[in-house]
Amino acid sequence: MTDFMVDGNAMAGDLREIFAMDVTAATVVCAGCGWVGAVATLRLWGHPPGVVARCPHCEQVVLRIVRAPDRVFLDLRGAMRLELPLSS
Amino acid sequence: MAGTAVSRRLIWRVATLVGARMETPTARTLVLQVPDWPGHLPGQHVDVRLTAPDGYSTQRSYSIASDWPGDGTIELTIQRLPDGEVSTYLTDIYRIGDPIELRGPVGGWFVWRTAQTSPVLLLGGGSGVVPLMAMIRARGAVRGRQPFRLIYSVRTPQDALFADELARRVRDDPGLDVRYVYTRKTPEAWPDPPRRIGVATVNTYGWPPEFEPDCFVCGPTSFVETAADILVALGHDSQKIKTERFGGTS
Numbered sequence: 001m002t003d004f005m006v007d008g009n010a011m012a013g014d015l016r017e018i019f020a021m022d023v024t025a026a027t028v029v030c031a032g033c034g035w036v037g038a039v040a041t042l043r044l045w046g047h048p049p050g051v052v053a054r055c056p057h058c059e060q061v062v063l064r065i066v067r068a069p070d071r072v073f074l075d076l077r078g079a080m081r082l083e084l085p086l087s088s
Numbered sequence: 089m090a091g092t093a094v095s096r097r098l099i100w101r102v103a104t105l106v107g108a109r110m111e112t113p114t115a116r117t118l119v120l121q122v123p124d125w126p127g128h129l130p131g132q133h134v135d136v137r138l139t140a141p142d143g144y145s146t147q148r149s150y151s152i153a154s155d156w157p158g159d160g161t162i163e164l165t166i167q168r169l170p171d172g173e174v175s176t177y178l179t180d181i182y183r184i185g186d187p188i189e190l191r192g193p194v195g196g197w198f199v200w201r202t203a204q205t206s207p208v209l210l211l212g213g214g215s216g217v218v219p220l221m222a223m224i225r226a227r228g229a230v231r232g233r234q235p236f237r238l239i240y241s242v243r244t245p246q247d248a249l250f251a252d253e254l255a256r257r258v259r260d261d262p263g264l265d266v267r268y269v270y271t272r273k274t275p276e277a278w279p280d281p282p283r284r285i286g287v288a289t290v291n292t293y294g295w296p297p298e299f300e301p302d303c304f305v306c307g308p309t310s311f312v313e314t315a316a317d318i319l320v321a322l323g324h325d326s327q328k329i330k331t332e333r334f335g336g337t338s
Contacts, residue, residue: 006309007333010149012194013135016098022196040197041331 008042009051014065017037018072021084031080032060039063040080100137101125103190104310105182106161111249114168115215116151116179119161122190127156130222131199131304131332134164134192148174151219151306151332152193155226162277165249167215169335188318198304198332202226206302206328207235209294211285211309211315215241219332220304221250228261236264238292241311244273267293285311290318306332 006026016022022041035057042053042062051064057080062078076082095163107119124250130152137147154163168179181189189266200223217240227236242248245268254266270278295301303324305315312333319329 007331008334009198009332012133012196013098013147013149013191017193018243022194023198024194038197038330040195070318 006044008038008040008044009046011039011042011051011053011063011065014067014072015053018074023082023084025085027083028062029083030055030058030060030062031078032062033058039054063073098191098194100191102187105184105186105188108182108184109118112247113154114179114247115165115249116168117163117165118178118182119163120188120190121161125162126193127158128152128162128193129196129199129201130155130226131219132193132195132222133219134190135194136164136174136178136190137191139189146174148254150241151195153218153221153225155222155229157229165215165218165221180335198306198330199280200226200302200304202230202232204302205234207295207299208237209301209319210236210238210240211290211294211303211305211307211319212238212240213285213311213315214247215249216307216311216332216334217249218304219306221253223304224254224257224261224264224338227264233263235295236261237294238264238266239269239285239289240266241269241307243271243291245270245275248305265293285315285318287318291322294319294322295302295327300325300328303329304332305329306334308335309333 015051045052064075066073103122106121126321133149133151139145150164153165166178284295
């Protein structure tokens, strides 16, 4: 057993460093199976700052964040769509 | 986001440990002074970064245990785990006056806002109770009237975090109920044998789905999956169930 969060909630800090809003509250559509849910509920492998987030339904990679010393790579190939709430 | 500063790039801040207390033999609450803390919502977390002299750096996310009255300190309650390279440092070595790098608050999904009026059902496993405690404290701070129920699964009575405070709040915060589930050892004269959380417990001590409660489930992965499955089986709308997992498969 380890001591870190293992779902998309734990990506909030790294994503918030890139985006102006909280992406973990966004709804994502998995490009693999069409599963729809909150980014916060994706399953995480590894831990920040190098993470792979997979669909909880089909386990396809939805999102990857890889950090280099002076830049960050965000791979969203498995996310067919992101829906971000704009209110408050 | 209510009570927080306007959008800007998230930065690492240097916090200082100004107080600490052991909640159980293996869990420690850190009281941190964070410069220019923008405020947080109950359920949000922070990222903590440790950097060794050789440059090796590692970060972890920890839920905030305290509510935010508008100023002061924030509290993290850390469960020590045998192979936790960050948690063992924070529970055993990190001393009053020491600095630490911290980033947050983050996470806008697993949060409860005091303006929400629905009944709330909190299901916590082990140290998964920490963000739920922030919700209970925030409700207490505003004298919230939302009906709140916590079902708290722990191995033994000695493992229960915040037990005294929860007992006090059940007495003093109208509309708050707490039910414990003991998985290894129960207190004397407890009516049930040790067991994991089950349908009967959630059905008896939770809210019925017709009340349309906001459900928050936090704990180890196995606990979260079991508890969320029970809620869905009892007829709760999956859109009203929010989960947060930590640890591996236990």
